[in-house]
Amino acid sequence: MTESPRVLIVEDTVSLALTYAGQLEAAGCQVDMAASGAEAGQQLIRSPQPFDVILLDLGLPDGDGLELLKARPEMVRDSSVVVITADGSINRAIEAMRCGAHDFLVKPTAPERLTTTVVRAGQHRMLEREVQQVRRISRRDRFQGFVGASDAMQAVYRAVENVAASKATVFITGESGTGKEVTAEAIHALSPRSSGRLVAINCGAIPENLLESELFGHVKGAFTGALEHRDGAAREANGGTLFLDEICEMDLKLQVKLLRFLQTGTIQKVGSSRPEAVDVRVICATNRDPALEVREGRFREDLFYRLSVLPIELPPLRERGDDVVVLAQHFLERFAEEEGRTFDPLDGEASEQIKQHPWPGNVRELQNVIRRAVVMSSGTTLSLGALLATPVTTADISREPSIETPLMLFGPSSPPSADSLADPLAALDGLTLAEIERRIIDRALARHDHSVPGAARALGLSPSTLYRKLERWAQASTQV
Structure with missing residues (x-):
C-alpha cells in the first residue's frame, strides 16, 4: 500500500481542526475538513470515493457526533471512524465502539498519538479494501463443470483444488443432485492422474451379486454366465481414479473386500486365487448420512474412517x-x-x-x-x-402412498374400463414390462408433484437410479 490515507476531520473548533490537519499532512495524509455534522454529510456525498478515516468530534454545533454515526451507517461501513472528544468517560467510549468506531481519543491528544492512531486506522481500511478487491477478482462463477459464485461454492472450489494433488481417498457427501459426480470429475481432472481413466461405479444401481464382479472382475467360469475373463473397474482405473457412487448402499460383505483392497492396493477377481496389484486413487460419494449409517450398522466403521480421509460436503441448492x-x-x-x-x-x-x-x-x-x-x-x-x-415440502418428500388408494396405470386421457375397475391388473394387458415401469414411475412422480426424491422414496428406489431412467427416456425421446 503506497497510497496516502484520505482523512476527513469533523471539528467545529477551527484552531483545533487546523492543528490536526497540519499534524496529519506532515505524516503524509490527505486532509479535508468539516465544521458540523451537516457539512460532513455534504463532504461524504461530494467525495468521489470514501474517506479512509473520519476523525469525528462528538461535540458538534448541530448535534452529537454519536447521533451522526447512528444516522449515517455508511460512515463506519466505508471508513475507519476515530472519535475524539473532551468527554473522556468510559461510557462514551463504549457507546462509540458500539456504533462502529475504530478507535477513541480524548482531548487534549498528543501529536504522536493522533498521527499514529489515524495513520493505522487508514492503513487498516485500505488493507480491507485491497482484500475485498482480491476476493472479487478471484471469485469464480465457473469451475470445472460447476456453475455458481456463492460463498458455499467458493469453499467447494478451494476444497477440490486442495485435495486434487493428494493420493488420499476423498469422501463426497451431499443431498441427491448436488453434483457429487461433477466433483469427482473435477478432482480427477486437476490431479496428476488426469491422463489416466476415471472409472465410475454406482453401488446402488448394480445388483449385489454382480457388484463384486463389476468392481474387481472375474475369471471365466467363476459363476453362471461368466463366459470370459473380465477386468473390473479397479483394474480399468489403474493409474487413474475409481469413483464409487452411493457407497453406503454397498453390501456389508463386499465392504470387507473393499476395505482390504484399500489397505493392500491389491484386488482379487471373482473365481481367482491370485491377487493383483493396482495403482488407483479412490473417490467415493453418498447422499446418506454416513455417520448414521455406521450407527445403524449398515456401514462398517473401519471402512468409513478409511474412506473419509479428505471429506468434501456439497451444499444443497x-x-x-x-x-x-x-x-x-x-x-x-x-x-x-x-x-x-x-x-x-x-x-x-x-x-x-x-x-x-x-x-x-x-x-x-x-x-x-x-x-x-x-x-x-x-x-x-x-x-x-x-x-x-x-x-414441494419435506412432508411431500417423505409421504408414502396410501394402501387404500388403488394403483392407477391408465394413461392421462384414457378412462378406466369396467374390466379394469374390477381387476386393476387388467390395465397391464398388452403392455411391455418397460411400458409398465414407465407408467408406474410417471404415476409416482405425479403423486409427489414431480419430486424425484419423493417418488424414488415411494417406489423404494435410490433417487440416482430414478434420475438415470428419466434421463435415458428424455434422450430417447429427442432421438425419435
Whole structure:
C-alpha cells in the first residue's frame, strides 16, 4: 500500500481542526475538513470515493457526533471512524465502539498519538479494501463443470483444488443432485492422474451379486454366465481414479473386500486365487448420512474412517443464494440451443419463482424443470408457473402412498374400463414390462408433484437410479 490515507476531520473548533490537519499532512495524509455534522454529510456525498478515516468530534454545533454515526451507517461501513472528544468517560467510549468506531481519543491528544492512531486506522481500511478487491477478482462463477459464485461454492472450489494433488481417498457427501459426480470429475481432472481413466461405479444401481464382479472382475467360469475373463473397474482405473457412487448402499460383505483392497492396493477377481496389484486413487460419494449409517450398522466403521480421509460436503441448492437463478439461466440457454429455440433472459417474476422454490432435488431437479419448461413454453418467454405452482415440502418428500388408494396405470386421457375397475391388473394387458415401469414411475412422480426424491422414496428406489431412467427416456425421446 503506497497510497496516502484520505482523512476527513469533523471539528467545529477551527484552531483545533487546523492543528490536526497540519499534524496529519506532515505524516503524509490527505486532509479535508468539516465544521458540523451537516457539512460532513455534504463532504461524504461530494467525495468521489470514501474517506479512509473520519476523525469525528462528538461535540458538534448541530448535534452529537454519536447521533451522526447512528444516522449515517455508511460512515463506519466505508471508513475507519476515530472519535475524539473532551468527554473522556468510559461510557462514551463504549457507546462509540458500539456504533462502529475504530478507535477513541480524548482531548487534549498528543501529536504522536493522533498521527499514529489515524495513520493505522487508514492503513487498516485500505488493507480491507485491497482484500475485498482480491476476493472479487478471484471469485469464480465457473469451475470445472460447476456453475455458481456463492460463498458455499467458493469453499467447494478451494476444497477440490486442495485435495486434487493428494493420493488420499476423498469422501463426497451431499443431498441427491448436488453434483457429487461433477466433483469427482473435477478432482480427477486437476490431479496428476488426469491422463489416466476415471472409472465410475454406482453401488446402488448394480445388483449385489454382480457388484463384486463389476468392481474387481472375474475369471471365466467363476459363476453362471461368466463366459470370459473380465477386468473390473479397479483394474480399468489403474493409474487413474475409481469413483464409487452411493457407497453406503454397498453390501456389508463386499465392504470387507473393499476395505482390504484399500489397505493392500491389491484386488482379487471373482473365481481367482491370485491377487493383483493396482495403482488407483479412490473417490467415493453418498447422499446418506454416513455417520448414521455406521450407527445403524449398515456401514462398517473401519471402512468409513478409511474412506473419509479428505471429506468434501456439497451444499444443497437452497443454501446457494442467487446461484439458483444463474444455474437456471445457464440451463435455459443450453436447452434452448438443443431444441433450436430462442428465449428471452429470465425476467424478475421467473427469477423470484425459482428463488422461492425449495428444490429438494437440487441442481438435477432444476435442470429437469428448465428442460421441461423449454419444451412446453410457447413464445420467447419461459413459463414456469405450472411447473412450480405447488412448492414441494419435506412432508411431500417423505409421504408414502396410501394402501387404500388403488394403483392407477391408465394413461392421462384414457378412462378406466369396467374390466379394469374390477381387476386393476387388467390395465397391464398388452403392455411391455418397460411400458409398465414407465407408467408406474410417471404415476409416482405425479403423486409427489414431480419430486424425484419423493417418488424414488415411494417406489423404494435410490433417487440416482430414478434420475438415470428419466434421463435415458428424455434422450430417447429427442432421438425419435
